Amino acid sequence: MRDQKLAAENVRERMGTLTEWELSDDGLSIRRDFAFRDFAEAFGFMAECAVVAEKLNHHPEWFNVYRRVEVCLTTHDSGGLTARDFDLGLAMDRIAARRV
Numbered sequence: 001m002r003d004q005k006l007a008a009e010n011v012r013e014r015m016g017t018l019t020e021w022e023l024s025d026d027g028l029s030i031r032r033d034f035a036f037r038d039f040a041e042a043f044g045f046m047a048e049c050a051v052v053a054e055k056l057n058h059h060p061e062w063f064n065v066y067r068r069v070e071v072c073l074t075t076h077d078s079g080g081l082t083a084r085d086f087d088l089g090l091a092m093d094r095i096a097a098r099r100v
């Protein structure tokens with residue numbers, strides 16, 4: 001079943017739990033830039049996140065160059081932000097915190 005797109009006030013409230021992330025101007029996605037020691041750490045992060053993403057059936061848009069990973073989260077099926085984006089964002093924060 002398609003997830004409920006969050007209302008702007010709920011998005012604002014949930015942004016308080018993801019302090020390193022920024023909301024896009026159109027309010028339809030959130031993004032964070034991660035930086036690691038080297039490529040191995042960045043790719044290890046992506047590998048761990050991929051396992052979680054599969055488990056949650058929610059997948060990031062991301063871009064990797066060397067030790068940096070830019071992540072954008074949105075729920076394509078709902079055309080905007082849902083609780084899944086914030087759950088995955090928090091999971092990614094926790095994975096990164098063990099690697100940075």
Ligand SMILES: C[C@H](O)[C@H](O)[C@H]1CNC2=NC(N)=NC(=O)C2=N1
Pocket residue numbers: 057058059060073074075076077078
């Ligand atoms: C069929 C499958 O469950 C859906 O396409 C899932 C897969 N992963 C997804 N990931 C993201 N980010 N948004 C989605 O809407 C989405 N939908």
